[in-house]
Amino acid sequence: MLIIRPCQMKDLEDLMALSKTVGRGMTSMPADREAWLKKIEATERAFSDQGKKDPMSTYFMVLEDPESGHVIGSTAIYTGIGLDRPFYSYKISTLVSSCNDLAVTRQARVLSMVNDYTGATEVGSLFVSPEFRKPGMGQFLSRARFLAMADFPERFSETVMAELRGWQDKDGNSPLWENLGRQFFGIDFQEAVNTVALKGTQFISDLMPKYPIYIDLLPQDAREVIGKPNDSSAPALHMLKKEGFQFAGYVDLFDGGPSVQCARDEIHTVRESVKGDVRVSGHVQDDDARFMLSNGSEQDYRVVLAPARLAADGTLLIQQAAADALLMDTSHDFSSLPVRFMPFVQNPHSAAYAA
Template sequence: MSMLIMRPSRLDDFDDMMELAELSGPGFTSLPVDGGLIRKRLQASEKAFSGSPDAPQQGKFLLVMEDSDTGEVAGCCAVKAGIGMNRPFFNYRIITILQSSNVVDRRFSMDALVLTNEFMGYTEVGTLFLKKEFRGGPHRAGRLAAQSRYLLMAAAPDEFGEMVLAELRGVVNPNGISPFWEGVGRCFFDMDFQEADYQSGVTDGQFIMDLMPKYPIYVDLLPPEAREVIGRCHVEGIGAMKLLEWEGFRFERVVDIFDGGPQVSTQRKNIRTIRESRVVTFELGMPGERAKDALVSTDSLENFRTAWAKIDTRSDSVAVMDQAVFDALKIKPGHQGRIWTKE
């Protein structure tokens, strides 16, 4: 029986990752159509999963979704263990400025955008992309990809930060035009959104520090088209936003500097999948009538794998599942792993 499996990326996933990058479309900044960058990401992921990242707590883990029967790569997601350490992680924080004058009896408040670099050491989850045929329906692929990232954190908590952040793609039209960029970024960078997006991926980000305004930008002075999309996510990211909110992530008035998309965050210990998952021993058997749908994972960094499965939890510490699941996870009966059950 065919199953969808989340597994660590490999160097030979290059062609599949390039295809996903092409399919992701404009504005999906974490999956650029750039062979050199894709190859570097695959190399960095291999180091991270082998327990030897370039720096402690800065592993860049890339997971791919694979059909267990056909080997087709259906999507991907990623976890960056520690952001803002080697290069700045810029964003805009929306602040409210209160002003008043007793002389003319006037009081008002106004929102402003302030450039910050305040998320040093946070873990970032992102790069969640699925081929269209795997979205929705019986696959439950979106949940599998999203929750696999948190099961990975639960498997090796010392590798990740205490705080977790997620960026959502902002509003970008089919032609690759970002209303936020046109109203803000272009004024300071004098380049198209796509070029700025590309430069942010291939450079150390110094150009952002050089060209970005050092003073607050008053939101009311921006064009209406730019104001309207601040903190809004791309239509294709609405499902991802709902999943993040379900996990416990919250929007704290921080947005992306390029497309104005929302950034959400939470404490790692408060993430729902992590809180509700538990370690069990997997035993071989046929789940009965009382079997539950569950996410099952290997609970170790190396050879990490996650899949949906039917399991019988005959005690708090034992889960029974059939041979197909063992084969998909590449483990044997008696292996210790982690489960999250869908109540």
């Protein structure tokens, strides 16, 4: 059985180890102890009654190895992005110019630096340790975020977005950065990523050009990766699209990775998941259909993936192990407890481990 829960201080060493395997370009998981301590503290506050009032919050959740209890994966929600420091994107747009004397009309695509996602909610930090990857894990981690949005809609903004890592070559180099970003910053791609993660975005305001950049003036290898996800992020993009997310012309400032967005209440898992009665039953077998379940608890939030059966009266029948994982007290009748659930149909493209 898979269990997702908020990160805790006891996870610090596991999170440090996890971030060292992530690879280049994932700004939300730097291998920095102080950064992780802040993220854990922010998550503890977010999953509290006081946290619901904060305009900016971090809901960083981890996937536990059921055998060892160690962290083997991660997924997160960030609210109020851009409110404390600018959240920059490139917006792809088209400029049209014409000359009547020559009877010529030309269109030119340009990249303009914008802050259009200010105040939005971002989903990201989806990762699974390579040795634990198996079909369905990425999909479960991705959709757990949307169960949380369904459980606590008042905590998340109406617009939800995701920023996918851009395409890189086998050596981890970004063609867009090498041909654009490096010209203005004079530093390595990973150094730029680390600077954003640890020091913020002020250096972008200081050095990045404020005027539109004509895409046609960039080398072909840079043009080709604008809006193209990293190979490891392509399945995550497919899953997000299945949830209703769409590309609206925004790409990452550094590597050109696509950003996608969806209205919170239109996300498939948010819209289709339901709260219902649950009951432990000895008739539920390990090979029964799997369901995602969340306990709706602010203090001890849990999401599990477990076998279950939907009874004729609408009650969801679960195993004792699932009830334990959801921290339910089964010493009395708990059929009226608010459990959110949804059938888990594995997507053939669900082997996503970085988004």
